[in-house]
Amino acid sequence: MATNPSRLRVTELDFDDIKDNLKTFLRAQNTFKDYDFEGSGMNILLDTLAYNTHYLAYNANMVANEMFLDSASLRSSTVSHAKMLGYEIRSPRAPKATIGVTLDTTSASKTMSAGTTFTTRIDGIDYQFVTIADTTASNIGQHVVFDELEIYEGTYVTTKYTVNSSDIDQRFLLIDPRADTTTLTVSVQTSSTNTNTDTYTKATDITQLSTESNVYYLQEVENGRFEVYFGDGVVSKALSDNNIVILRYVVTNKTAANGASSFTAPSTIDGVSDISIIVNTIATGGAEAESISSIKLNAPLDYATQGRAVTANDYKTIVGNLFAEAKAVSVFGGEDGSFDTTTGLTSSTPEYGKVFISVRTNSGQNLTTNQKTQLEKDLSTYKVASITPVVIDPVAIYLILNTTFQYDSNATTKSEETLETNVSTTISNYNNSDLKNFNSVFRYSKVTGLIDDTDNSILSNITTVTLAQYLTPDTTVAKGYTLDFSNAFFHPHDGHSNILSSTGFSISGEVEEYFFEEDGNGVLRIYFLSAGKRTIYNGTAGTVDYENGIVTIDPLFISAVSNVDEASSTRIRVTVIPDSNDVVPVRNQVLEIDEVNSTVSGRVDSAATSGTGYTTTTTTSGGVTTTTTTVSTTSSTPSTSAY
Numbered sequence: 001m002a003t004n005p006s007r008l009r010v011t012e013l014d015f016d017d018i019k020d021n022l023k024t025f026l027r028a029q030n031t032f033k034d035y036d037f038e039g040s041g042m043n044i045l046l047d048t049l050a051y052n053t054h055y056l057a058y059n060a061n062m063v064a065n066e067m068f069l070d071s072a073s074l075r076s077s078t079v080s081h082a083k084m085l086g087y088e089i090r091s092p093r094a095p096k097a098t099i100g101v102t103l104d105t106t107s108a109s110k111t112m113s114a115g116t117t118f119t120t121r122i123d124g125i126d127y128q129f130v131t132i133a134d135t136t137a138s139n140i141g142q143h144v145v146f147d148e149l150e151i152y153e154g155t156y157v158t159t160k161y162t163v164n165s166s167d168i169d170q171r172f173l174l175i176d177p178r179a180d181t182t183t184l185t186v187s188v189q190t191s192s193t194n195t196n197t198d199t200y201t202k203a204t205d206i207t208q209l210s211t212e213s214n215v216y217y218l219q220e221v222e223n224g225r226f227e228v229y230f231g232d233g234v235v236s237k238a239l240s241d242n243n244i245v246i247l248r249y250v251v252t253n254k255t256a257a258n259g260a261s262s263f264t265a266p267s268t269i270d271g272v273s274d275i276s277i278i279v280n281t282i283a284t285g286g287a288e289a290e291s292i293s294s295i296k297l298n299a300p301l302d303y304a305t306q307g308r309a310v311t312a313n314d315y316k317t318i319v320g321n322l323f324a325e326a327k328a329v330s331v332f333g334g335e336d337g338s339f340d341t342t343t344g345l346t347s348s349t350p351e352y353g354k355v356f357i358s359v360r361t362n363s364g365q366n367l368t369t370n371q372k373t374q375l376e377k378d379l380s381t382y383k384v385a386s387i388t389p390v391v392i393d394p395v396a397i398y399l400i401l402n403t404t405f406q407y408d409s410n411a412t413t414k415s416e417e418t419l420e421t422n423v424s425t426t427i428s429n430y431n432n433s434d435l436k437n438f439n440s441v442f443r444y445s446k447v448t449g450l451i452d453d454t455d456n457s458i459l460s461n462i463t464t465v466t467l468a469q470y471l472t473p474d475t476t477v478a479k480g481y482t483l484d485f486s487n488a489f490f491h492p493h494d495g496h497s498n499i500l501s502s503t504g505f506s507i508s509g510e511v512e513e514y515f516f517e518e519d520g521n522g523v524l525r526i527y528f529l530s531a532g533k534r535t536i537y538n539g540t541a542g543t544v545d546y547e548n549g550i551v552t553i554d555p556l557f558i559s560a561v562s563n564v565d566e567a568s569s570t571r572i573r574v575t576v577i578p579d580s581n582d583v584v585p586v587r588n589q590v591l592e593i594d595e596v597n598s599t600v601s602g603r604v605d606s607a608a609t610s611g612t613g614y615t616t617t618t619t620t621s622g623g624v625t626t627t628t629t630t631v632s633t634t635s636s637t638p639s640t641s642a643y
Contacts, residue, residue: 018049078292087298097129105143110270111135130152153256158247179226372391399593401465402599403599435591448461475558
C-alpha cells in the first residue's frame with residue numbers, strides 16, 4: 001500500500017524521522033522548493049519544527065510514564081502514587097543504642113529530660129546521641145539508675161507553628177529532610193496564653209476515629225521533607241485558630257554512627273555530675289530514606305496486606321516497614337517448622353499457632369533482645385487472632401571453596417597472580433550478588449562456569465566445597481550444642497571418616513588443646529595431639545547425623561576457645577564435607593562464602609602446551625633484528641590409570 005506523502009507519520013518521534021517526514025510532506029506541495037537543501041532557510045525552519053515536535057513528544061511520554069507507579073521516575077510522582085495506596089514512605093532512620101546510666105546521688109528520684117545529649121567518636125568524628133522523652137528513675141541503694149535508656153543519633157529539634165486558618169498556604173513541616181519520623185512527637189497547645197497541651201498520636205485506622213480523636217497524619221512532600229496535617233472535625237479533631245502545634249523530632253546523620261559502642265555522658269544530669277554509663281546494645285538501625293525502587297516494590301505489597309498479617313509475604317512487607325535496617329526477611333509458619341529456644345535451632349517439626357520471623361540486617365548483625373521484643377510488640381497489632389509472632393536469629397552457613405584452575409599460558413599476557421586475583425573477584429561478586437540472602441541456593445555448576453569465564457585463557461577448574469558453622473560456647477558451665485547444616489554429609493559407607501573437623505578449644509580441668517572429629521559411624525569424638533599424633537580424649541562426645549546434616553555435642557564444659565584465623569575468638573569453627581556440591585538453605589539459614597579461608601590457585605595447563613611447542617630465536621646483524629619462530633609437534637601416548 002502506497003504512502004500518502006501529504007500525510008505525516010505521527011508514530012515516528014525520533015528527531016531525524018520527524019525531519020524526514022516533514023521533508024516528505026513538503027515534496028507533495030509546490031509552494032516551497034528549497035526545503036531539501038541543508039543550507040537553505042527552510043531547512044532551519046524544518047530543524048526548529050522537528051526539535052519542537054521531538055520535545056513535545058518526549059514530554060508527553062514522560063508525563064504518561066509519571067501517571068503510573070511502575071513507570072514513574074520522579075520521586076514526587078512515586079510518592080504520590082504510594083499515598084493513593086495508603087503507603088507511608090519511610091523516612092531516614094537514626095542509629096539507636098541502649099545504655100544504662102547510673103547517677104551517684106541520695107536523691108529520691110531524678111529526671112532525665114528529652115534532648116539530653118551523649119557523645120561518641122567514630123573514625124575521628126564526633127557524634128551526639130539524644131534522648132527523646134523525659135524519663136524519671138527512683139533511688140536504689142544510694143544510686144539512681146536509668147535502665148535500658150534509648151538514645152538516638154542526631155540533634156533534638158523543636159518546631160512550633162501558630163495555627164492561622166486565614167493562611168491557606170500554612171503547612172506544618174519537619175524542616176530538615178533528615179528528620180527521623182519514628183522519633184516525632186506532636187502536641188498542640190491551646191494558645192500562647194493558655195498552656196494546656198494535648199498529645200496527638202499518629203492515625204493508623206480511620207474507622208476507629210471520632211470527631212474528637214487527637215490524631216495527626218504524616219506524608220512526604222517536596223524535597224524529601226515530611227508534613228504533619230490534622231483532621232477536619234469529622235474524621236478526627238480539627239485545629240482552631242491560635243492553637244500552637246509543637247513538633248519534636250531528631251535530625252540524624254543516618255548511617256554514619258552505626259556501630260557506636262561507647263558514650264560520654266553530659267557534665268550533669270538533673271544536677272548530678274557523678275555519672276557512669278554501661279552500653280547494653282551498640283548503635284544500630286541508621287538508614288537512608290526509602291528509595292524510589294523500594295517504594296515501587298513495597299507500596300503494592302503493603303496495600304495487599306490491608307493492614308493485617310496473614311501470609312508470609314504480609315509479614316515480610318510489614319517487617320520491612322517496621323525495621324528500616326532489614327536487608328532481607330525470612331518467614332515460615334508453625335505448620336512448616338518450629339524453633340527450640342534451648343538450642344536456638346529450627347526444625348521441620350510443626351509448632352502450630354506461631355509464625356517465625358528472621359531478619360538479616362544491612363550491617364550483618366543479629367537483632368538485639370530489645371529489638372526482637374519491640375518488633376514482636378509492633379507486629380502484634382497486625383497479627384490475626386491466636387497467631388504469635390516469634391523473632392529468631394538467622395543462621396549463617398559458610399562455604400569454604402578451594403579452587404585450582406588450569407589456564408593456557410599462550411592465550412594470555414596476564415600473570416598467574418593476576419588471574420588468581422581475577423578469579424577471587426569473580427567468586428566475591430557471586431557471593432555478594434547470589435548469596436547472603438534467605439532462600440539463596442549455592443549452585444556449584446554456576447560458580448565453576450563463572451570461574452572458567454573469568455578469562456579466555458582459563459580452560460577448566462576443580463573446586464571443592466566445605467561447609468562451616470560457628471559455635472559460641474558457654475564457658476561457665478557444661479552445656480550441649482547442636483549444629484544443623486540441613487544438607488546431607490558425604491558418607492559413602494560406614495567407617496568413612498574425616499569429613500568433620502574443628503578449630504581448637506579447652507576443657508575445664510584439662511591442659512590440652514582439643515578438637516572435634518567423627519569416627520565414620522555417626523559418633524562424634526574429641527581428640528588432642530600428642531607428639532603430632534591424634535589421641536582420643538572422648539570417643540562418644542556426641543552424634544553425627546549424615547543424612548540430615550546435624551551435629552549434636554553432648555554436654556561439655558568448654559572453658560576457653562583457641563584463636564581462629566590467627567585472631568582471638570569466642571567461637572569454634574566446625575567444618576564438614578557435604579554430600580552434594582549444591583547447597584540449599586532452609587527456613588532461617590543464610591549461605592555465605594567464607595572469602596578469608598577460601599583459596600584460589602592457578603596452574604599452567606600442560607595439555608594445552610604439550611602438543612605443540614614454540615621456540616623463538618632473535619638475532620641482530622648490521623642493526624637489523626630478525627625473529628624466527630620454530631614450531632615443533634610432539635606426539636604423546638595416553639597413560640593408563642587404574643581406579
